Amino acid sequence: MPISIFGFRALWSPYFFLTLVVLFLLYLAITVKWRDRFGGSEPLSRSELIYFSLGLLLVYITKGSPIDLLGHILFSMHMVQMAVLLLIAAPFLIKGIPMWIWRKVFAVPVLGTVLRVLTKPLVSVILFSAMFSVYHLPAILDTIKLSIPLHAVFTITLFISALCLWWPLINENDFAPRLKQGLHKIAYIISSAILITPACALIIFVDTPVYETYQSGEAWLMSMALCVPASTLSALSGTGLSGPEVFTSMPILYDQQMGGVMMKILQEIIYGVVLGKIFLGWFRHERDNADELTQKQLLERKRLSMYN
Template sequence: MTGPHLFIGLCLWACASTAAAHSALDPATGGTAALRWSFEPLVIAAMLLSLGLYVAGFARLRQRTRLGRVHRLYSAAAFVAGWLALGVAFVSPLDGLGAWLFSAHMVQHEILMLVAAPLLVLGRPLGVWLWALPAAARTRIGRGVQARSVRGAWRWLTLPATAWGLHLVALWGWHIPRAFEAALVHPALHAVQHTSFLVSALLFWWTVLAPRAGHAGRGFAMLSLFTTMAHTGALGALLTLAPAPWYASYFESASAFGLDALEDQQLGGLVMWVPGGLAYLIAALAVAASWMASRNTATPGRDALPNP
């Protein structure tokens, strides 16, 4: 399945899954209201539809061919894990808790960008989703994404510098206090925030996990990971070491959990700074190990005997 297929499908799913993923809670109801599960109809429908299509497509592929069965199983496991991560972010009590605690909100964002997004890229679900559709629909969709404008946009979006820059703008832009506060107040804007986090993360992880051929592609992937680790760590450090809280919306709600707003912000900054940075570091080391393994495979040792 080509890159444009994956990008369009995952973006549509991301928009549907996040369109109603957050609803503001009334602080007057008490802190225990934040611990409820969220069952937004649009989110549940998008989640169930995506899983149903995947099961149907996977079953049809298993019937048609046995080639690549092990690879498909690995992809299916990655998709299911990413799907469950989205459920934790949007359906579990973590979603409601994010309206009360900045730190919980940061955990939700990190799950979207560092857990769900890379797993969905590894899962490559759109190819399986397409096999759940009739043959005529598959043909029409395939012709649509082969259009020159679509392929040109895809090539530009998946340039390492483009994906890296879009991810940086989404991260830093939405953490500007005025933008963050506006997203907390307006559910539609909050859906845009979540969608931009997830879509930019999907693009970023696509350039990292499916880099362009050759050593230059892996080199750009490592550079993207290390520089992203640096700038997200800097944002986390600013949040952690700030002398005063940035977001007034959490002044009262954090106290329901025994925290003041500054302590809550410091905890959220540490979530972005330490576990988030560690995730990027592990990914960079994995890319480096894959790069070295490919070099060793392609270049025989000096003492190796010539092939007769």
Template structure:
């Protein structure tokens, strides 16, 4: 299916990365379970929270170490799916899976406290969306894909900035939650707007932008970092990325841009609806709690 049958189990499932993610999951279950008594204010963690964390870890593994990751080296549309899973789906699930008392312990770590300015809403939004857009400038994207260490470092930085971006919306700590519902709605719109230029460039480009998905030689070199075997042998066997793709490179590129923007719109629109609904309920509840004279004064003050 999609050419995956030509690759080994190790190529498809990245055993070392799988072990690493399993260790993180086991560590989490130990911290929120038997070791929780070592944390101040620790309370039992529901299975819902545990399930969200495990699902987030699974999504991150699937995107960065599973078959979706391999397909992302062969088709740009799957590359954008890995981006969406890695930075729009996995981070909020992982963050919502961490209990309040564990977050409180984490934010007290000195290095994190000194960098707290990075979590300011506008800074975090500009950081993540800026780095994401920068990465998809064709020359930068192809360079990153062809240099393994740079590739890994860039993806780690993107993950950290994605979590900083999500912090404004998912912050569970009452003492550090300052944004109003209206402010959060504005912040959601800001993130939706900031990602639009990069997706627009990809969708409306008149030709393939990325040599990694259109030039057979460069594609083979990039593939050499994610699968076993000689890149020259890979090129001789498959001839290039078009072997695995039913679409032309340009159409594949357009599908990828649309897919990324669609997933972002669905996720942020859902959060926007949730924030708006809670804000609307709160406003109506406050109005209901007012006596008639207070309601009259409030109405006059807004006129």
């Protein structure tokens, strides 16, 4: 059965699309039209505009396009959603927002204090890993998918934790937590990869389906209300719509295991690209500052020899 039976609104989320369009226009207004009203502002660069545009586009693709509908039918597609939303869209949006805006956000008294705590490297990597793992516990995910408010709150909170995860890697300024070049960033990425592995392993190696909302029955149909209007679901009630098996021939267990595998593979690919970029930046920094680093080492040896 084709997913087009759910209708245009469920497939393309026009209200969500309009919300993102308004957000993009507000972004342009602040960074271009009204920029002179803010002290310390800087011109919007082409790379920032591209990153922010791609970030919003990925948010719409994962949460507003037919991909979102498929994510409620197939667990494997849900995990692809998570990988793209949390590991690609989140850092793109951080890089797309000019640093002068971030500086003003972190300058807000209470908000800035909270953000500095949440973006400390140790806190942020543990926070994201814990949120991701808890989110995908069977009892939690099934409960979330049966409540529109809970689903919205948990999804937004998980996305914020992803922003916190990426912040120390992207930030190069002193007004907020950041990581030093080289080994610190590499260790941070590896730690994040290790910490979310147990959640993926649990999904991959379990020998029975664990998510009620991805199985045949009333729970799955109720969970579809997250992206399908109630009137549409009522109209489809007499068409034999009983579960995800209507849309795919893949066994539920295989779909579940594939979801864990795809999440881990995508995470490793994304982290691998980031590690490569970090290593190249580290290498170039060492090469371009070789004389200065050598001089520092010589002075350090001389200082140590004075105490021996």
